[in-house]
Amino acid sequence: MTNTFVAKIGQGGFGSVYKGQLYDGNLVVVKLLDGAMGDGEDFVNKVASISRTSHVNIVTLLGFCFEGKKRSLVYEFMPNGSLDKFLRDDGTRLDRNTLFKIPKEIARGLEYLHQGCNTRIVHFDIKPHNILLDGEFVLKISDFGLAKLCKRKESIFSAMGARGTAGYMALEVFFKSLGGASHKSDV
Known part of the structure; x- marks a missing residue:
């Protein structure tokens, strides 16, 4: 699918990202995850939840690989790259x-993740x-490496350790004295 990982298109905090192509000609992105720890239960739970999402403003997860410590995710290819x-x-x-x-499309994607x-x-x-x-320049939220799954009725929950990127993190995630983390932390 990736032609032995020749087309590296990015590097994230959790692994390398490669461009690939399916047998039918459709382009995909393969993200090889680094440092897989534990028994993989968290990985499988996230994959199961994200694979059930279907929204125009969320990148579609097409598949995954979970073999021992090796883990990868296969997503639809976004030809116009990232907003940055x-x-x-x-x-x-x-x-x-x-x-x-x-802002409207990002808000629609977040509303779906939080409420839909x-x-x-x-x-x-x-x-x-x-x-x-x-x-078509439709914006799609991607990279669920730090995502937390929680019950829909749960309003404030434990976020063990600071989650996110410095400069983009919600203050309540970093400074526990400001209150607990919630779905509003994404906003």
Whole structure:
């Protein structure tokens, strides 16, 4: 699928990302996860929950591999890459209509994760690097490596250790004295 991992397109906090192609010609992204620890129960639970999501503003998980310590995820390919490349001052620009729909589409994706799923999914790492754009410039939330699954009625929950990227983390996640982490921490 990845032609022996020749087309590396990114590196995240949890592993390397490669471009691949299915037998039918469709392009995919394969994320090889680094440092798989434990028995994999958390990995399997996240894969099960995320595989049941289906929303226009959430990247589609197409498959996974779980073999011993080796773990990988297969996602739909997003030809326009991540939002961060459009926010840098390197000449790559988005048109006004796309700029206006950025917060709306991210909010729709978060609302689905927080309220539309059987199990509430709190992402904990919403940032421009984790917002991808498809061929039509539809924004999609990706990278659920730090996500926490919780009961829908649970409003405040334990987030063991600080979760997220410095500069994007909700203050209540980092400073416990401000209250507990909740689905509002993504906002």
